[in-house]
Each structure stands twice: as structure tokens, then as C-alpha cells.
Amino acid sequence: QVKLLQSGAELVKPGASVKLSCKTSGFTFSTSYMSWLKQVPGPSIEWIGWIYAGDGGTNYNQKFKGKATLTVDKSSSTAYMDLSSLTSEDAAVYFCAGGGIPFAYWGQGTLVTVSS
Amino acid sequence: DIVMTQSPSSLAVSAGETVTINCKSSQSLLYSGNQKNYLAWYQQKPGQSPKLLIYWASTRQSGVPDRFIGSGSGTDFTLTISSVQAEDLAIYYCQQYYDTPYTFGAGTKLELK
Numbered sequence: 001q002v003k004l005l006q007s008g009a010e011l012v013k014p015g016a017s018v019k020l021s022c023k024t025s026g027f028t029f030s031t032s033y034m035s036w037l038k039q040v041p042g043p044s045i046e047w048i049g050w051i052y053a054g055d056g057g058t059n060y061n062q063k064f065k066g067k068a069t070l071t072v073d074k075s076s077s078t079a080y081m082d083l084s085s086l087t088s089e090d091a092a093v094y095f096c097a098g099g100g101i102p103f104a105y106w107g108q109g110t111l112v113t114v115s116s
Numbered sequence: 117d118i119v120m121t122q123s124p125s126s127l128a129v130s131a132g133e134t135v136t137i138n139c140k141s142s143q144s145l146l147y148s149g150n151q152k153n154y155l156a157w158y159q160q161k162p163g164q165s166p167k168l169l170i171y172w173a174s175t176r177q178s179g180v181p182d183r184f185i186g187s188g189s190g191t192d193f194t195l196t197i198s199s200v201q202a203e204d205l206a207i208y209y210c211q212q213y214y215d216t217p218y219t220f221g222a223g224t225k226l227e228l229k
Contacts, residue, residue, distance in 0.1 A: 035218075045166070045209060047218040061217035095165055101213045102156035104177065106165035 002026035004096055004107035011113045012086050020110050022079040022096030027105070029053050029077035035097045036070060036081045039109070048094075050101070051079065086114045118142050118212050122221035128229040129200050137195040137224045139210035144190045145173075147214065154214035157186055157195045160223075161206045169208075170195065202228070 007021040022034065035050040049060035051070040058070050067090070069082040079096055091114045097103035119142040129135050145154045153173035158166040168177045170186035173193055185196045197204055205228055210221040 042222070044222055045211075045220040047216075047220075059216055063217070101218070102168055102171050102211060103158075103166070104168050106167075109165055 002099065002105045004098055004105055006094075006096060006107035006110045009111040009113070011115060013116050014087055014114055016086055017082060017084045018086065018112060020081045020083070020094055020096075020112075022081075022098075022107050024077045024079070024098055027099055029072075029098075030074050032098050033100055034070070034072065034079040035101070035103060036068065036079075037095045037097060037103075038064075038092045039095065040092045048081070053079070083112070086112075088114050090114055117217055118145075118215060118219050120210055120212055120219050120221040122208075122210055122224050124224060125222065126225040126227060128227045130229045131200060131202055133200050134196065134198045135200055135226065137197075137208050137210075139188075139193045139195070139221050141191045141193075141212055141214075143214075145193075145212050145214045146190050153189050153193070154212055155186075155188070155193050156211045156213060157184075158209045158211065159204075159206045160209065166209065197226075200226070 003025045005023045010018050012018045033050045036048040038046045048064045048068050051058045053072045071080045093109045095109050096107040099105040121140045123138045155173040157170040160166040169180050174186040183198045187194050207223045207225045209223050
């Protein structure tokens with residue numbers, strides 16, 4: 001059974017950074033593309049980028065370059081996303097998605113709130 | 117970026133009706149090398165993650181009921197839900213994976229009449 005378990009909700013101050021995690025099981029992580037997506041009320045979904053767990057290669061949406069950094073830890077089958085210099089525009093639910101493209105497997109989402 | 121335009125934005129239906137959701141892309145999603153359309157459909161219920169329903173424009177994901185039918189090619193695509201059930205009330209998104217950045221439509225909200 002495929003599972004993607006994301007870290008809990010975050011309340012962060014403007015200008016701060018946050019690191020989200022996505023622990024996976026039930027599929028071969030080391031040869032998977034792990035994507036991250038952003039959803040704001042509207043509703044709309046934006047693809048942030050993917051990382052290939054095999055070699056750490058990345059492909060970012062130009063809009064999120066400099067904002068998001070994707071990494072993986074193959075030993076624990078976990079994907080991470082760092083979000084930097086947070087503003088109110090970054091408040092959203094962030095999803096990880098794995099198993100390839102299109103996105104067959106999703107995490108439950110992490111709510112990021114930006115507030116002082 | 118490829119722009120995905122969905123219509124309508126919302127749809128009120130009665131149980132048992134057949135509904136059609138449209139999705140148009142700003143450029144063709146048909147790759148000539150394999151004659152596949154790089155178009156997917158997702159269903160999202162309140163408080164849940166999106167669920168993949170259809171890929172390659174018309175292939176149902178494992179476990180998806182056959183009342184969900186994807187069709188279309190090139191730039192124009194349709195998701196048809198026959199005999200809508202209460203459990204189908206959700207927001208439906210189309211998404212292109214022909215080129216990065218992958219992009220989604222704005223969604224179609226299916227509501228009960």
C-alpha cells in the first residue's frame with residue numbers, strides 16, 4: 001500500500017524559512033520522481049517542481065526558483081521542500097506527490113500559515 | 117507556460133444525471149512520437165488530496181468507476197460523468213503534463229441541485 005505522510009501544519013513568521021517533509025512507503029522511492037504542489041483557496045493548484053530521487057536531479061517551475069529547494073533522503077525514503085523568505089503569498093496547503101507523472105500518489109497536505 | 121481553461125467553473129446536478137466538464141489547452145497536448153495526449157483529470161473532495169482519475173486523456177486509473185470517461189485530443193478535452201452519484205460531488209481539475217511547468221485548470225465544482 002502506497003503511503004505519503006507529510007509533516008504537520010506550520011505557523012511561520014514573515015521572512016522566515018520552513019522545511020516540509022514527505023515520508024513515503026509502498027513504492028520504489030529511489031527511482032521515483034517526487035513532486036511538490038501548492039494549493040491556495042480559489043482553488044488553484046500550482047506545480048512547484050520535481051526531484052528525481054535516484055540522482056537528486058531537479059526541475060523547478062521558474063516561478064518558484066529561489067523560493068523552493070527540493071531534496072531527498074533515500075535512506076529514509078523521504079522528500080523535503082525548503083521554502084525561504086516567506087511572505088503572505090506563500091500561505092497555502094503544500095502537497096507532495098510521488099509515483100511519477102501524472103500524480104498518482106499524494107500526501108495529505110501541509111498547511112503553511114505566515115503570520116507575525 | 118501552457119494555459120488550461122476549464123468550463124464551466126461550477127455545475128449543479130441531480131443524482132443520476134450525466135455531466136460534461138470541458139478543458140482546453142493553449143497548445144496541443146498530443147505528442148506525435150507516441151500519439152498520446154498528455155492530459156490528466158483529478159477529483160478533489162473537501163479536505164482531501166486530489167485523486168487521479170484519468171491519464172493519457174482517456175485511460176482510467178485503477179479502481180476508478182467506469183462512469184468516469186475521458187475523451188478528446190489535441191487541445192480540447194472532456195470529462196464525462198454518467199449517472200452522477202452523491203459521492204461524485206467534488207472539484208474536478210484537468211492537468212497537462214506535456215511540458216514543464218505542469219499546469220492545472222482552475223477547477224469545476226460539482227454541486228447538488
